[in-house]
Amino acid sequence: MTQDQNQALAARRAELDRIDDQILDLIERRLGASAVIAAIKAADGDRRLKLRPRRQAQILQRLKGRASRAAPDLIDGVWREIMAHSLHAQAPMEIVVAPSHRPDMLKSRLRSQFGSAGTIRMAVSAAEAVRRALDEEAIAILPEPIDDDSGKLAVFDVVHGEDGETLGYAVGRVAAADIAIETPPSDSVASSWTPASWRRHPGQQLPEYSDARVLGEVERKLSASAPLVEVSEIQDLKSALARVAAGDGFMLQGGDCAESFSEFNADKVRVTYNLLLRMGAMLRAASGGEVVHLARIAGQFAKPRSTATETVSDVTLPSYRGDAVNGAAFTASARAPDPERLLQAYRQAQVTVELLEAYASASYADLPKVHREVGLKEPTRPIDMFTSHEALLLNYEQALTRYDEQSGQWWATSGHMVWIGDRTRQLDGAHVEFARGVANPVGLKCGPSLATDDLLRLMDRLDPDNEPGRLVLIGRFGAANVAEHLPGLMQATRRGGRHAIWSIDPMHGNTRTMDGLKTRAVADILAEIASFFEVASGEGVHPGGVHLEMTGSDVTECLGGSLKLARKDLERSYLTHCDPRLNESQALDVAHAVADLLRPTSVCKANAA
Numbered sequence: 001m002t003q004d005q006n007q008a009l010a011a012r013r014a015e016l017d018r019i020d021d022q023i024l025d026l027i028e029r030r031l032g033a034s035a036v037i038a039a040i041k042a043a044d045g046d047r048r049l050k051l052r053p054r055r056q057a058q059i060l061q062r063l064k065g066r067a068s069r070a071a072p073d074l075i076d077g078v079w080r081e082i083m084a085h086s087l088h089a090q091a092p093m094e095i096v097v098a099p100s101h102r103p104d105m106l107k108s109r110l111r112s113q114f115g116s117a118g119t120i121r122m123a124v125s126a127a128e129a130v131r132r133a134l135d136e137e138a139i140a141i142l143p144e145p146i147d148d149d150s151g152k153l154a155v156f157d158v159v160h161g162e163d164g165e166t167l168g169y170a171v172g173r174v175a176a177a178d179i180a181i182e183t184p185p186s187d188s189v190a191s192s193w194t195p196a197s198w199r200r201h202p203g204q205q206l207p208e209y210s211d212a213r214v215l216g217e218v219e220r221k222l223s224a225s226a227p228l229v230e231v232s233e234i235q236d237l238k239s240a241l242a243r244v245a246a247g248d249g250f251m252l253q254g255g256d257c258a259e260s261f262s263e264f265n266a267d268k269v270r271v272t273y274n275l276l277l278r279m280g281a282m283l284r285a286a287s288g289g290e291v292v293h294l295a296r297i298a299g300q301f302a303k304p305r306s307t308a309t310e311t312v313s314d315v316t317l318p319s320y321r322g323d324a325v326n327g328a329a330f331t332a333s334a335r336a337p338d339p340e341r342l343l344q345a346y347r348q349a350q351v352t353v354e355l356l357e358a359y360a361s362a363s364y365a366d367l368p369k370v371h372r373e374v375g376l377k378e379p380t381r382p383i384d385m386f387t388s389h390e391a392l393l394l395n396y397e398q399a400l401t402r403y404d405e406q407s408g409q410w411w412a413t414s415g416h417m418v419w420i421g422d423r424t425r426q427l428d429g430a431h432v433e434f435a436r437g438v439a440n441p442v443g444l445k446c447g448p449s450l451a452t453d454d455l456l457r458l459m460d461r462l463d464p465d466n467e468p469g470r471l472v473l474i475g476r477f478g479a480a481n482v483a484e485h486l487p488g489l490m491q492a493t494r495r496g497g498r499h500a501i502w503s504i505d506p507m508h509g510n511t512r513t514m515d516g517l518k519t520r521a522v523a524d525i526l527a528e529i530a531s532f533f534e535v536a537s538g539e540g541v542h543p544g545g546v547h548l549e550m551t552g553s554d555v556t557e558c559l560g561g562s563l564k565l566a567r568k569d570l571e572r573s574y575l576t577h578c579d580p581r582l583n584e585s586q587a588l589d590v591a592h593a594v595a596d597l598l599r600p601t602s603v604c605k606a607n608a609a
Contacts, residue, residue, distance in 0.1 A: 027082060031089045038090035049091040049137050050175040053156040053192070056083055062405055072224045077112075084115025093118045096133065097141040097168070098126035106167045109159050110141065114170075133172055141168040145200075156192055158200055161212075166200050193437035195401040195410060198394050203430030205304040205392060205423055207325045207337035215339040215395065222342065222399035227413030228298065228349050229387060231404045234440050237386045237416045240292045241441050242469030244544050245499045249289050250598060251472070251545030252280050253388060253503065254587065255296030257579040258303050261323045264348055269355045271552030272297060273385060275584055279591035280383070285374035286595035292386070296549070298352040299389030299415045301325075301345040303578050304423045320577060324393060328577045342396050349387075349414070356385050388443070391418035394434050401438060409439040419443025420462075422476060422508075425450075427457055436462050443472040443547075445505065448485050452492045459498060471500040474547050478509025479527040483535065490539040503545030504532040511579065517570050519580045522560035526593050533597045546594055550582040561586035 001009075038049075060079055064072050087093060095118045100106045107120055118139070123129040126142050133140035133153055140146075145155050146169070157170035174192075209215045243249045255272055272295060280291040301324030310319045310330070317335040320328045324345040327334030360382035391397050391412065400414040412418055418438070422445040424431040435442045442462055446455065455473075463471040473493070477485050482504075493500060506528035510520050529546060536543040556573045557580035559565050565586075574580075582590065 030082065030086055034086040034089040049087070049093065049173070051087075051139075051156055051172045052175050056080075057194075057403060058405060059083070073220060080113070081115040081117075084117040088117035091137045093137045093139060094132070095120045095141060096123050096129045096138045097121070098123050098129040098143060100141075100143060100168060102161065102167060105161055106141065106159065109161060109167060113157070113159060114139070130171070138172070140171040142171055143168060145169050146171050154192065158194070158196060160196070160199060169200075193433075195398045195434075195437070197437070198398070198430040198434040201428060201430040201433045202426070203394065203424075204426065205321075205421070206394065206430070207321065209337050209339050211339070218339040218342050219395055219399045222346060222396065225346060225400070226350075227402055228346070228353055228400065229413055229416050231402075231407065231411050231413070233384075233386070234411055234413075234416050235407075236384065237292070237294075238439075238441050238469040240290065240384075240469070241472065241501060242499075243290060244292060244542075245468040245501050247542040249292055250283055250287060250543075251292045251294060251501065251503055252276065252283060252591075253294040253296065253545060254279070254548035254550045256300060256551055257549045257576055257581055258322045259297065259299075259301050259345075259348070260577065261344060261348065263575075264352075266355055268553075269297070269352055270359055271584075273356060273359050275550070275552045275587060276385065277383060279587060281374045281376060282588075282591045282595045283598055285376050287598040288600070292545075293383060294386050294388045294417060295356070296388060298349040298356070298387040299345075299418075301341075301348075302390070302392045304390075304392060304421050322578070324396070339395070342393065345396070346400075353387065356387070360385060386416040388417040388419065389415050390421050391431065391435060392421065392424065394430055397434060407439065410437055412438040412440050415440075417441040417443060417472070419445060419472070419474065421445050422447040422450075425458060427454065427461060432458065432461055441469060441472060443474050443503075445474050445476055445508075446489060447476050447509070448478070448481050450485075450489070452488050455489055456492055456496065459493070459500060463498075463500065466497070466499050468499040469501075471498075472503055472545070473500050474503045474505050474545075475532065476505040476508040476547075477528065479506070479524040479531065481509060482528050482531045486532065486535045487539060490535060490541045494539055494541055501544035502532075502536060502541055503547055504529055504543075505547040506532070507547075507549045507579070514567055514570065517574055517580075519570060520558045522558055522582070522586050522589060525558075525582075525590060529590070529594060530597065543597075546590075548582060548587065548590065549579055550584075550587040552584045552587075555581060555583045558582050558586055561589045 060075060063075050063079060067075060095110055095114060097103070097106060097120060103122070110120060123132065129140035129142060130146065130153070132138040141159065146153055152173060153171050154174045155169045155171055156174050158166060159168045159170060161167050240249065241251065244251050254276060276293050276295055280293050284291045302322035305319040305321055307319055309316050312330055317330060317332060318326065318337070320326060320335065324341050325337050326341070397412055397414055397418070400412065401410055402413050403410050418435065418440055419442065420431050420435055425444060426432060444458060444462065459471060475482065475486055490502060506525040507520060510524040510528060511518050512520070533543050553575065554573060555575050556565050556569045557576050559567065563585050
């Protein structure tokens, strides 16, 4: 090493020493400020320390948003420790642990979650831990959420093990301003929502990963990744859907049953984009109103399944659940859920979003030509294409949930809109718990088994403020069942003055099996859509949208349509790994039929549900 290099190194090391001194000075100042805060509170008679978990979360989120080199894990570790000691400077606080089935693991996790400032002490019972949290400067760690009618204590955090297992619930005196979003009463639901609170609720259709360590590392990588969509874009979608809820527009939602890693390419994204715009132009020309374009894309990598396993020639393996979970090949290695696939799903979604933005900016869809074909004026700006997917994989969703300081809300940045499936809409379930706390538009699939009272309770849980543009109810009954089940549900939402949008998914209730292949008939799809419009008109509800599984590829997975595909055609180009999709011609057939139903002479306008 040359003398100049040695001098340069010495200068940099001296600079690091100066920075360390400055950091220490700032920490000293922060601890001093905390002591002053304690003195001010004491002079005002407010001697009891109250926790500020929401403020702490906001601080961490703000710092992570500002950081360019510091990793989120570094910020979490350093500032949690600083904040713990600042709290201790106001009043020495202990962590009192009720008897636990995994005390050593719990102690280890408490140090990483709450810092090293407070002493950890074991209580002889949960009652003792609660008493000390009430009477002393202490946080209680309990095996179950507390039910405190006095309102003096609240669950403000959950302690998880490395495998995601819930080890305990942190209970303390929480400042009124930091009590999180209110939770409807439940024997087992804590009073606060966090992106991780779904973990203490029963979850359906979630993968069972064999390696919790790898899953944790994947979650950390996703948490450090950039959002897939911007909060401002989600807010734009919400505003557009609010207009639909008021009866002034229509929502067109469509795309692949499940996105594939192996079949992904830029042209496939472009074809889907163009097909949705062509369909939207037909609907807009017929109705004269706004059409909101929502693609099932950039996140639709997983599917719920009716059975957990599949048997072929006496060999039983886990069912294929989509490329973000496992592989379609019928081998033990392919069917094993692999958390690393979540990273691949994120990377593909990221590229997909970039492609959609590029196509919109570059007018790849040749919009002037498309609009002239249906008699519309040439567009003055690119048409927004929003993304949507089922929020099925909650480890992925949590990792991509971000706090926005300007709005003061949490947002799922995995996509503009997420929905809850018919198999995962349990009122006390993990998926409803996650969705209720994010500010995105949320869809709720409504099948024949959904009772009216259950729907209203779900709406109270997911949309307590009855906010226009927040909730989309997506019926999926089947052509034979829609007239029986939909009217009562629409009546209930109408009578209750609910602002939710009613949409129809005419795909999932019309699936049948032929020669071992699942298929759907275009005639059934059109029949369910027509019944949806008829029931909506009769109930005075605005028919707000249609939700389709479709592709621009030349597949032969659904029967009928203008191409008159028959049973003998199924195997010619049957490419789906999950459910059958409309091909381009059939999707345009459906759009033409919906356009006819949207014409002012075909349906009377009504207020939204």
